[in-house]
Amino acid sequence: MASENPLLTTSTPPFGIPDYAAIRAEHYLPAFDQAFDEHLAEIAAITRVPSAATFENTMIPLEKSGKLLGDVARAFFTVAGADSTDEIQELEQVLAPRLSAHQDAIQLDSDLYARIKHVYDELDALDLDPEQRYLVERHYFEMTRAGAGLDDAQKAELTAINQRISTLMAAFEKNLLNDTNDHAVVFDAAEELSGLSAGELSAAAQAATDRGLDGKWIVTLTLFTGHPYLSSLTDRESRRRILEASRSRGRRGNEHDNAMTLRELVRLRARRAALLGFASHAAYTTADETARSAEAVESRLRKLAPAAARNARREQAALQRIIDDGDAPFTLEAHDWAFYTEKLRQAEYDIDTAALRPWFEAERVLQDGVFRAATDLYGITFEERPDIRGYHPDVRAFEVRNADRSVLGVYLLDLYTRDTKRGGAWMNSLVEQSRLRGTQPVVVNNLNVSKPATGTPTLLTLDEVTTLFHEFGHALHGLFATVSYPHFAGTNVCRDFVEFPSQVNEMWIYWPEILASYARHIDTDEPLPGDLVERLRASGTFNEGFSTSEYLAAAWIDQAWHVLSPTEAAEEMDIDEFEARALADIGLDNPVVPPRYSSPYFAHIFAGGYSAGYYSYIWSEVLDADTVEWFRENGGLTRANGDRFREKLLGVGGSKDPLEAYRDFRGRDADIRPLLERRGLTD
Structure with a gap:
């Protein structure tokens, strides 16, 4: 009964957070059923209005509609x-x-x-504010692009394609989660994991215990191709086993094989694009991004790839020289790259990144780093709310307040990895802000940090510190967006703009007063030595050839699949051969530098919202690097700078064209030069 379903009654927890203590799996489907019916009835009420369409009788009820469905969907x-x-x-x-x-x-x-088209056609005669006008423009554009103008037969085909695509994406994610768990690498002796810290060994032992394998050690896999442990493990065979397991996911010919799933996805996306009047899925996708065309994306990637590949080959040669100078030379392979990169980093900069972990205790990074930077920049404060229960015992809740002590929203953090969590790191909204609905934002950050045994501190890698700052940048975007209409809430912006705020937030990792606050030794409370900090800064472009190449390779694979026409997509193809041809085409076919993701475990594009959009990270980074330069030119970590960034960019959510918002903030379009310098691509 609806009265007994916690998803269909007023939420007991504050801020509209779902009552996860009461919700059971069997509650979701009935809640969706009621939400579907309610939403359709709300739309029918709009279309039955006998008078001509206006903003008030069409757009306002449209924005009010679907609240229950949104709440249930976000909870699920x-x-x-x-x-x-x-x-x-x-x-x-x-x-x-x-x-x-x-x-x-x-x-x-x-x-x-x-009705929406009628309002759109009358826009110039209506007295609307900029957000209202943009709302009409967006709804009209999105419905047109989605196929609202097709005939009934075309709509029927389109609906069938969309349903099948959604089913395949869910299947891809399920296969990947299960296969990632199955591929976790079991070690019989601690000696095989020589080089790992005590905390890392503890986490591996705990992972084995959790699976009933007491006395063994398990290394679970990350979403991306590599693994943080590859930089530390001294046993070459252990490194090989981990990387081989990672690259084997989704392609073993068993019930979790993703080959057939992704090929059908590619075919259906190409057919849908043609039905909607686009040359390819990439053309369809980029039409609603700041890039505007697949050709613009291809041009950008082709310009960046040659310099990245050259840098990677220079780095490869330097690593090979270290191996050749050793007692038992061998040819560098992909599973060796991270380990010998750390040796080279030590030789050139006297930096051992594994040895940095005692300075990065997770709670201190969160409170005195991530939160401190946000407080200094925006005046917001965080108070933990243990009374707010999340969907898992590991989830922590923090009430966020503005400088004037008014309540802004709630931030939830789910730090640790587990078998039931998909790989990677992300932010999502649990409740979206809207003046129209009178709601405040609740946002969630998920990471996949290995959880050590009880009583052992959680020490982060530098990459994990970066990920926490990055994902919190998304959270700030979701918290700060202050809009009237739900359509524009939070991070509802172009895909190739959405990474921009998160990438900007990474700049505070090395900001002097922030670094001095959080990077303190777990045992001695000593700050990270100043000379080491300078060496870290000096090594800013170190290994960027590899990093840029592995990223661009994945972005290019994404584009290669999604620029195919329906005829090309229908051809039978071997996935490994397809990837090899694509990478050779752009000059990133270096076997020692594999793509950050290979197709069978490329969840971003086959299970998430990044299909034909993985390029967006480096596209956004142009804006990010230019913004970092602005902060430095204008005094850095100041409230004035934070308030401007919040007002002009983060606060507008999706209620304005993103590039227009950027021009409002910067006073001009972004310059690509800072990105090229950051990535070591200036030549």
Whole structure:
């Protein structure tokens, strides 16, 4: 009964946070059923209005509609990503095509489209503020692009394609989660993991115990191709086993094989694009991004790749010289890169990144680093709320207040990895801010840090510190966006703009007063030595050839799949051969530098929202690098700078064209030069 379903009653926890203490898996499907019906009834009420369409009788009720569905969906998909049991996975498989069909029922509604088009055609005669005007423009553009103008037969085909795509994406993620768990590497002796810290060994032992393998050690896999442990493990065979396991995911010919799934996805996306009047899925996707065209993306990637590949080959030669000078020379392979890179870093800069971990205790990084930077910059403060229960015992809640002590929203942090959590790191909204609905934001950050045994401190790698600052940048975007209409809430912006705020937030990692605050030794409380900090800064472009090449290789694989026409996509192809041809085409076919993701475990593009959009990280980085330069030119970590960045960019959410918002902030378009310098690509 609805009265007994916590998803269909007023939330007991504050801020509209779902009552996860009461929610059970069997509550979700009935809640979705009611939410679907309620949303359709709300849309039907709009289209039955006999008078001509106006902003007030069409756009306002449209923005008010679907609240229950949004609430239920955010509650469910938060759990589906971070604590996905078998039952939740089965529900996701059931819901995927139904959600797609429901979305199409709204987006392809001819009567609703006609009313929105009427308001759109009358825009110049209406007295609307900029956000209202942009709302009409966006809804009209999005429905047009989605196919609202197609005939009934075309809409039927489109709906079937969309449902199948959503089903395949859910299947891809399920396969990847299960195969990643199955590929976790078991070690029989601690000696095989020589080079790991006590905390890392503790985490590996705990992972084995959790699977009933007492006395053994398990290394679970990250989402990306490499693994943080590859830089520390002295046993070459252990390194090889971990990287081989990582690269084998989704391609073993078993029930978790993703080859057939991704090939069908590519075919269906190409067919859908053609049906909607686009040459390819990449053309369809970029039409609604700041890039505007697949050709612009290809041009940017082709310009960056040659210098990145040259830098990677120079780095490879330097690593090979270290090996050749050793007692038993061998040819450098992909699983050796991270280990010998650390040796080279020590030789050139006297930096051992593994030895930095005692300075990066997780709680101190969070409180005195991530939160401190936000307080100094924006005046916001954080108070832990242990009374707010998340979807898992590891989830922590913090109430966020503005400088005037008014409540801004809630930040949830889910730090640790587990078998029920998908790989990678991300931010999502649990409650979206809207003046129209009177809601305040609740945002979630998920990471996958290995959890040590009870009583052992959590010590982060430098990469994990970077990830925490990065994801918190997304959280700030979600918290600060202050809009009237839900359509523009939080991070609802162009995909190739959404990474910009998160990348900017990484700049505070090395900012002197922030670094001095959080980077203190776990045992002695000594700050990170000043000369070491200078060496870290001096090594800013170290290994950038590898980093840029592995990223660009993945971005290019994404584009290669999604620029295919329906005819090309229909051809039978071997995935490894396809990737090899694509990488050779752009000059990134170096076997020692594998792509950051290979297709069978490329969740961003085959299970997430980055299809034909993985380029967005480096596209956004142009804005990011230019913004970092602005902060430095204007005094850095000051409230005045933070307030401007918040007002002009983070605070507008999706209520303004993102490049226009950037020009409002910077006074001009972004300059690519700072990015080229940062990445070591100036030649």
